[in-house]
Amino acid sequence: MTGSDTEPRQTAAEVQAEIDREQRQLAETLSELGEQARPANIARRQLTKAKDRGTRIFDEARALVLGGGAVRVESHLVEPEEGSIVLKGDDKVVTTYQSRGQLPPEAMILAAGVGTVIAVGVVAWAVRRRRK
Template identity: 75%
Template structure:
């Protein structure tokens, strides 16, 4: 048998063991990440954050509709998760960009001031009337 006929292993046993150790560490990190993501408190915190974001987005859009000159949505896009992360159903994140059109129109400021004055006068009148009784 010549030296060209012998089959040499591609990896040494030490290299195979090092690869096994790396894969075990990566697997353990993945399990730790899953455990962290699956904790009820973390799930609740994520869902609360999403609800707040959606509520803020709805308020901004309602304000723009009511005032006619508020924030305008420019774009919404889905954010891709980082490589190696585990995405739980419903964990995708939407980023929305808004831009302010202009300042409030003078009519809206006058209307808000008038409503505020009426409410303040009404509260004072109610308090005075209640005190007399």
């Protein structure tokens, strides 16, 4: 064995610097996880998801009723370039549309039937509630 095989690979200062780096990274990660786990942030994310789903369902229904040829599939904000200044309301939204074919008549009849059943149910519920 030569003398270089028994020498440490890192000096004490290098090891300490690496430990400090890892501790900072761990602290940042824990801070990010804590921020993500805040109930207000969780609620905000869930509300955004619900709004997106509701908007998509609304767009689908409107396209079905109006006979539109395209349906919105997804919308998302585009992150600004690093170093740019973004003013409120200047967010860029990218929306993806998908062309859809004509629905078969059976689907239209089914949709009309479901709509009728829901309307009758709501009217019956309102009448029953008024009588009490």
